Amino acid sequence: MAAIMKFFIVILFLFGLFSGGNCSQLPCSLSNIKVSQSKTGKMVQDKPEWKVTIKNDCDCSQKLVTLECTGFETVEPVDPSIMSFSGSVCLLINGQPFLNSDPISFNYAWDADVTSFNPISSVINCP
Template identity: 45%
Template sequence: MVNPHVSLILCFEKCSLSSIKVEITKTGRVVKGQPEYEVAFSVNDDCPCVEVQVVVGCNGFNSVEPIDPFIIKKDDSVGGCLLKNGGSLFQEEPLKFKFAGQLPTDNFKPISSTIACS
């Protein structure tokens, strides 16, 4: 049986803000004159934990397509956009959404998160 303290140490050693991957891809569609993008957030394979309360930069971000605020929501109190209402971001299950409009100037770069180990 693995010592839970060792698992916790591994979690904090292998996971950090840089463990959050952001992939932005142009879909090729144009919506109301704006290019459409698909954005995927996930956790690197070497991080055995989940990240919660993930905030990404979203300066200048706008979309002519509606976006589910549960997925990504601008929140000035946290200085960016909150993902999944603060819920868990997993490596096995990327969080994806599409939007048409301007990319944020900071390209959704992770600003802060909390590492959650079990």
């Protein structure tokens, strides 16, 4: 599974290098993916629950969004259609386009928010 994810990231990187789009008017980049997390105040199996919210503040959609998930653990299941995990990398919404009008949120429960969920890669998709 890790080999598949590494292959996927390489393909994604190469696709990003050679794909175009019409974003010259809108300077979109991976830095337009914003991640925040905060405690919900709820406890799950004696562990604090955290809410992660991911936003795309670019006017263009971004697809095949991968995030850094090193150290991620939870006692509360995360819907795999929102975030799928493979080692230290996770894929957002099965690689589907992520629009700026649709922030994505999920909850997890663990002792601390040890995972940063920093964006690793995406493909900017402008009409």
